[in-house]
Amino acid sequence: MPGFLKSAEQKLLLNKPGVWSTRTHLVLYYGLLFIIVLTAVCFLDPSDLRTGSITPVWIGFVSVICIIALVVWLIYLLRFNLFKRYGVIDRFYTVKSFILYFISAGVIVLFTYVQPAVESVRANMAYGDEEIVNDINAINTKVCELEYNSLKVPWQYDTVSLVQTDEAPAVSPAYEDAYESVDAVPGRPAPARHHIFLDSAAFHYRAVKADSLIKLSDTSYILYDVPAYAFIEAATADKRTKNKLLSSFELYNKIFKYPQPTDKAVIRKELGMLLHKYHYQEDLSSHALEIYESDGPFDIVSKKYHLVHVGTSVSNIIEKKYRWSKENLPPFIRVFYYVTLVITLLVLIFRHTTTRTFFLSLLTGVLLTILTALILSFLHTADSDLLLALVNYTILFFAASLTAFYIGKRNVITGILINLFVALAPFFPLLIFLWYVAWKKEQVYKQQMVNVYVNYPDLEKFIPYVEAGSALLFIILLVVYINKVYRRWYSLPQE
Amino acid sequence: MHRRIAEIQSYLQHNDLSLAVRRILDASLDTANISLLKESIAFSQAYRQYEKTAMPAAFFESANNLLDKINDVNERLTSHTAPLVAAHEISKTYRSGNFSLQPISLQINTGDVVGVVGENGNGKTTLLRCIAGQLALDTGELQFSQLQKPDHYDIKHHLAFIPQRIPKWYGSLKDNLHFSAAIYGIKNEENIVMVDFMLERLDLTPYAHLNWSQISSGYRTRFEIARILLQKPKLLILDEPLANLDINAQQSILTDLRFMAKSVHNPMGILLSSQQLHEVEKIADTVLLIKNGSCLFRTGEPEKTTQAFVVELETTASRETLLNVLNNQGELNYNGGFYTITAKERSAQDLLSMLVNGKIPITYFRDITHSTKRFI
Numbered sequence: 074m075p076g077f078l079k080s081a082e083q084k085l086l087l088n089k090p091g092v093w094s095t096r097t098h099l100v101l102y103y104g105l106l107f108i109i110v111l112t113a114v115c116f117l118d119p120s121d122l123r124t125g126s127i128t129p130v131w132i133g134f135v136s137v138i139c140i141i142a143l144v145v146w147l148i149y150l151l152r153f154n155l156f157k158r159y160g161v162i163d164r165f166y167t168v169k170s171f172i173l174y175f176i177s178a179g180v181i182v183l184f185t186y187v188q189p190a191v192e193s194v195r196a197n198m199a200y201g202d203e204e205i206v207n208d209i210n211a212i213n214t215k216v217c218e219l220e221y222n223s224l225k226v227p228w229q230y231d232t233v234s235l236v237q238t239d240e241a242p243a244v245s246p247a248y249e250d251a252y253e254s255v256d257a258v259p260g261r262p263a264p265a266r267h268h269i270f271l272d273s274a275a276f277h278y279r280a281v282k283a284d285s286l287i288k289l290s291d292t293s294y295i296l297y298d299v300p301a302y303a304f305i306e307a308a309t310a311d312k313r314t315k316n317k318l319l320s321s322f323e324l325y326n327k328i329f330k331y332p333q334p335t336d337k338a339v340i341r342k343e344l345g346m347l348l349h350k351y352h353y354q355e356d357l358s359s360h361a362l363e364i365y366e367s368d369g370p371f372d373i374v375s376k377k378y379h380l381v382h383v384g385t386s387v388s389n390i391i392e393k394k395y396r397w398s399k400e401n402l403p404p405f406i407r408v409f410y411y412v413t414l415v416i417t418l419l420v421l422i423f424r425h426t427t428t429r430t431f432f433l434s435l436l437t438g439v440l441l442t443i444l445t446a447l448i449l450s451f452l453h454t455a456d457s458d459l460l461l462a463l464v465n466y467t468i469l470f471f472a473a474s475l476t477a478f479y480i481g482k483r484n485v486i487t488g489i490l491i492n493l494f495v496a497l498a499p500f501f502p503l504l505i506f507l508w509y510v511a512w513k514k515e516q517v518y519k520q521q522m523v524n525v526y527v528n529y530p531d532l533e534k535f536i537p538y539v540e541a542g543s544a545l546l547f548i549i550l551l552v553v554y555i556n557k558v559y560r561r562w563y564s565l566p567q568e
Numbered sequence: 569m570h571r572r573i574a575e576i577q578s579y580l581q582h583n584d585l586s587l588a589v590r591r592i593l594d595a596s597l598d599t600a601n602i603s604l605l606k607e608s609i610a611f612s613q614a615y616r617q618y619e620k621t622a623m624p625a626a627f628f629e630s631a632n633n634l635l636d637k638i639n640d641v642n643e644r645l646t647s648h649t650a651p652l653v654a655a656h657e658i659s660k661t662y663r664s665g666n667f668s669l670q671p672i673s674l675q676i677n678t679g680d681v682v683g684v685v686g687e688n689g690n691g692k693t694t695l696l697r698c699i700a701g702q703l704a705l706d707t708g709e710l711q712f713s714q715l716q717k718p719d720h721y722d723i724k725h726h727l728a729f730i731p732q733r734i735p736k737w738y739g740s741l742k743d744n745l746h747f748s749a750a751i752y753g754i755k756n757e758e759n760i761v762m763v764d765f766m767l768e769r770l771d772l773t774p775y776a777h778l779n780w781s782q783i784s785s786g787y788r789t790r791f792e793i794a795r796i797l798l799q800k801p802k803l804l805i806l807d808e809p810l811a812n813l814d815i816n817a818q819q820s821i822l823t824d825l826r827f828m829a830k831s832v833h834n835p836m837g838i839l840l841s842s843q844q845l846h847e848v849e850k851i852a853d854t855v856l857l858i859k860n861g862s863c864l865f866r867t868g869e870p871e872k873t874t875q876a877f878v879v880e881l882e883t884t885a886s887r888e889t890l891l892n893v894l895n896n897q898g899e900l901n902y903n904g905g906f907y908t909i910t911a912k913e914r915s916a917q918d919l920l921s922m923l924v925n926g927k928i929p930i931t932y933f934r935d936i937t938h939s940t941k942r943f944i
Binding site: 481 | 701
C-alpha cells in the first residue's frame with residue numbers, strides 16, 4: 074500500500090470509521106489502478122479493428138475478475154460494521170453507506186466497460202468520421218463507374234392497390250414478400266415483382282420508401298425502387314458528418330442518369346487502394362455466403378470486388394466507432410446502473426440485517442417470484458399484471474415493515490419483509506410508470522382491435538426521468554425511513 | 569496527597585511494581601490529561617523493558633514525577649455513584665419451554681460489581697442476556713436511569729455484553745481497537761492514545777500486531793475486554809469472563825475490573841457471571857446465586873446466613889478424628905474433596921481454634937458463612 078493511501082487509511086480509521094469500514098478508498102485506488110492497467114492492455118490488443126468485435130469475450134473474462142474483486146472487497150468490507158456494533162450513527166449514516174457501496178460496486182462494474190471504450194477510442198483514432206463516409210461514397214461511386222454496363226438495369230416496381238382495412242390485413246402477406254430480391258438483368262424489361270394490396274397506413278409507409286411513384290388511378294399505383302447501387306451501406310455512419318452517404322437513388326442520378334466520361338484505369342487504382350484499406354478476410358456469416366453463391370449482376374460485382382467483406386469491415390468499424398453515441402448510450406448506462414444498484418442493495422441489506430434473515434430474504438424473493446410467475450401464467454394475464462403485482466408487493470412489504478415499530482421482539486419474518494421492501498423500493502416509481510405504460514398500450518391495442526385508430530402516446534421518453542426520480546425517492550427513503558426501521562428492528566431483543 | 573497516590577507510592581516502596589504501574593495508568597486516565605496519559609504509557613512501556621532485570625533508579629524517579637503531576641489534578645480522582653440500571657421482577661421462558669428464569673430484581677449503580685454465580689444451565693447467561701437487552705422479557709421491566717426515552721439501539725450503545733464464546737474478529741487486533749474507539753466517538757489523537765493506553769493497561773502491547781488466529785483464548789478475552797472498554801460503556805456485562813483465563817490472569821482481570829468500575833474517567837457498573845465463586849466474591853459488591861432459574865441467595869441477606877456458621881476445610885485427618893474434635897458441636901459433611909462443618913453455636917473462628925487445638929492437619933480452610941458457596 075503506498076504511503077499516501079496508508080496515511081489516508083489511518084486518518085479515516087481514526088476519524089471516519091463509517092467511511093473507513095466501507096473500504097471505498099481502497100476500491101477506488103486499486104480499482105482505478107486496475108482500470109489503467111486494463112486500458113493499457115486493451116490498447117496493446119493486436120486485433121484488427123476491421124474484424125468483428127471481441128468485446129463479449131473480453132466482458133466474459135473481465136467479469137470473472139469483477140467477481141473476484143467483489144469477493145475481495147466483501148471480505149474486507151464485512152470485517153467491520155459500525156451499525157451492528159451499535160456505534161454512533163446519525164440519520165444520514167445509511168444513505169452515506171449506500172452511496173459509498175454504490176461507488177465501490179460501480180468501480181468494480183466499470184471494469185467491464187474498459188475494453189469496449191478502448192476499442193471505440195482505437196476505432197475513432199484510426200478512422201475519422203468524414204473519412205469513413207467519404208470512403209464509402211467513393212467505393213460505391215467507383216464500383217458503379219467501373220461496372221456501369223453490367224449495373225445499368227431497369228428499376229423494379231410493385232403494383233399497389235389501395236384497399237379498406239377490413240378488406241385485407243393491415244399488411245398483406247404479399248407486401249412482406251415484396252422484399253424478396255428479384256434481380257433485374259441488363260437488356261431485359263424490368264421485372265414486376267408483385268401486385269400487392271395495402272391499406273392506407275401501409276401504403277403511406279411503402280410510398281415514402283419508394284424511389285418513384287406513378288399513379289394509375291385513385292386506388293392503384295406503381296412504386297419504383299432503384300437498384301441497390303449502394304453496395305456498402307452504413308446507416309449510422311453519417312449522423313454526425315457534414316458529408317452524407319449517397320443513397321442508391323443519388324448514385325443512380327450521379328452515375329447512370331447523366332453518365333460522364335471516366336478514366337477507368339485511374340478509378341480502378343483508386344478503388345483498389347480503398348478496398349485494400351477496408352478489406353479484411355474473415356469468416357462470413359451464412360447470409361453473406363448465400364449472397365456470394367447467387368449469380369445476379371449485383372452479386373457478381375459484389376463478389377468481384379469482395380464488397381461483402383468490405384461492407385462487413387466497414388460495419389465493424391462503425392459499430393466500434395459509434396458504440397458510445399447518444400442513441401446507444403442509454404442501454405450501457407442502464408446496465409451499469411442496475412447491475413451496480415443490485416449489488417449495492419444486496420450489500421446494504423446484508424450490512425443491516427442478520428445473516429440468517431438475509432439468506433431467508435433471498436430465498437423468499439426467489440420463491441415469491443416463481444409463485445407469482447406461475448399464478449400469472451396460469452391466469453393468462455397481461456404484462457401490466459406482473460408490474461401491478463410488483464407494485465402491490467412493494468406496498469405490502471412497506472406496510473408490513475411498519476410493524477417493526479410496534480413489536481417488542483426481533484423476528485425473522487419482519488426482517489424478511491423489511492429486506493424485501495428495501496430491495497423493491499428503488500424501483501417503485503419506475504414500476505408504477507411501467508405498469509401505466511403497459512396498461513395504456515393494452516388500452517390502445519384493445520381500441521385498435523375495434524378499428525378505432527388511436528395514437529399511441531410516446532411515454533417511453535419519460536423513463537429516464539422516472540428512473541432519476543426513483544433513485545431520488547430511494548435516497549430520501551433511506552434518510553427518513555429505511556435507516557430508522559433497520560435501527561429499530563436490528564436492536565430489538567430476540568425471542 | 570490524595571489517598572490513591574499514597575497507595576501507589578506504598579506499592580512502589582514495597583516493590584509491588586506491576587500493581588503500581590497499573591494503578592498509575594488508571595490514575596493518569598482519571599486526570600483526562602492526554603499528555604499525562606502519554607507519559608504514563610511510556611512509563612509502563614519502560615517498566616516492561618526492565619521487568620526481567622533490576623529496576624533502575626530512574627524508573628522510580630519517573631514514577632514519583634508522574635505521581636506528583638497526577639496529584640496536582642487530584643480533584644478528579646474521586647468517583648461518585650449514580651443509579652444505572654434497575655431490573656424489576658424480570659423473567660424469561662424460552663419458546664421451547666425447557667427453561668424458565670423466575671422473576672428477579674436487581675439494581676446496579678455506577679462503580680458496582682455484581683456477580684452472578686451458579687451451576688451450568690441454571691440461568692446465569694439468560695439473566696445476563698435479558699439485562700443486556702438481547703432477550704425479550706416475558707415479565708418485568710428494565711429501567712436505565714441515565715437514558716431519557718431510549719430506544720433499543722441507545723440501550724445497546726449504552727451497555728456492552730461480552731459473551732462466553734467471543735465472536736471471531738477479522739483484521740489486525742489494533743485496527744479493531746481503533747475502530748471500536750472511533751465508532752464510539754473517540755477520534756484522532758485521543759483514539760491513538762486510548763488504544764495505546766488500553767493495550768498497556770491489559771498487557772497486550774506485544775500482541776497488538778497479531779490477528780485473531782495468532783493469539784490464545786485468554787488473550788482473546790483480554791482483547792475483547794480492551795475493545796469493549798474503549799467504547800466507554802456505562803454497563804459492562806461479562807458472561808464467564810474467567811473461563812479462558814489462567815489463575816493469575818483471573819485474579820488480575822478481576823481486580824482490574826474492580827478498579828475500572830470505580831474509574832473517574834468512565835465509572836461503570838459491571839455484571840459478570842462465573843463459576844469461580846470465591847474469586848468473584850472477593851471483588852463483587854453483590855453476588856447472586858442462581859439455581860434452577862431462581863435467585864436462591866444474594867450476599868448481604870443476613871436472615872439467610874445468621875442461622876448457622878459454615879466452614880469448609882481440606883484435611884488429611886479421618887472423619888472419625890474430626891467428629892471427635894468437634895464433639896457434637898457441629899454437623900460434618902464430606903463431598904469427596906472438602907469437609908463442610910455447620911455449627912449453630914460456634915463461629916468460624918471458634919471452629920478453627922478447635923481444629924488447631926485438636927491437632928488436625930489443615931491444608932485449606934474457608935469461612936463460607938456469608939458466601940454463596942454454602943447454598944450450592
